[in-house]
Amino acid sequence: MPIFPPGSILAGIFLLSSILSGIWLTHIGRPLNVVVLTIHKLISLGAVIFTSLAIYWLSLARAISPAGWINILVTGILFLTLFASGAILSTGRVVKGALLVAHRSFPFLAAICFVLIFLHIAFG
Numbered sequence: 372m373p374i375f376p377p378g379s380i381l382a383g384i385f386l387l388s389s390i391l392s393g394i395w396l397t398h399i400g401r402p403l404n405v406v407v408l409t410i411h412k413l414i415s416l417g418a419v420i421f422t423s424l425a426i427y428w429l430s431l432a433r434a435i436s437p438a439g440w441i442n443i444l445v446t447g448i449l450f451l452t453l454f455a456s457g458a459i460l461s462t463g464r465v466v467k468g469a470l471l472v473a474h475r476s477f478p479f480l481a482a483i484c485f486v487l488i489f490l491h492i493a494f495g
């Protein structure tokens with residue numbers, strides 16, 4: 372039987388919303404809209420909190436395999452990089468290059484890792 376811990380659906384909704392609010396923020400352009408930026412930051416924080424809680428509950432309900440832990444580690448590194456790059460992008464200066472590329476592509480890698488974590492662990 373698959374186990375989907377409380378919070379995993381909410382974590383998915385927050386992750387999707389952080390991607391959509393980020394696209395909204397970029398779409399408005401610079402100077403950055405402070406209200407949309409704050410919404411984006413809070414939703415992103417919610418995504419991290421609910422993902423961590425869901426993984427914690429899952430780890431209580433079922434043993435996580437080494438591959439599962441590696442996936443969780445990679446997801447954690449992606450989130451950390453998103454927060455670090457997001458903080459620099461929020462300074463208001465126009466930032467180009469690797470930082471922007473990372474902040475634009477890592478959300479999709481994080482979403483793939485997120486789905487893999489819950490598929491792998493819940494059905495594993």
Ligand code: HEM
Pocket residue numbers: 386389390391392393394395396397398403408411412415416418419450453454456457458459460461474475478
């Ligand atoms: C779960 C964490 C996060 C995710 C998934 C995420 C996702 C995204 C996405 C998808 C975009 C739009 C990129 C595009 O249009 O191609 C974006 C833009 C942006 N994000 Fe995030 N973000 C996260 C965290 C943060 C944090 C914590 C901050 C600030 C401290 C931040 C600041 C920004 C800024 C300033 C932009 C606009 C970049 C620009 O176009 O110049 N993000 N984000």
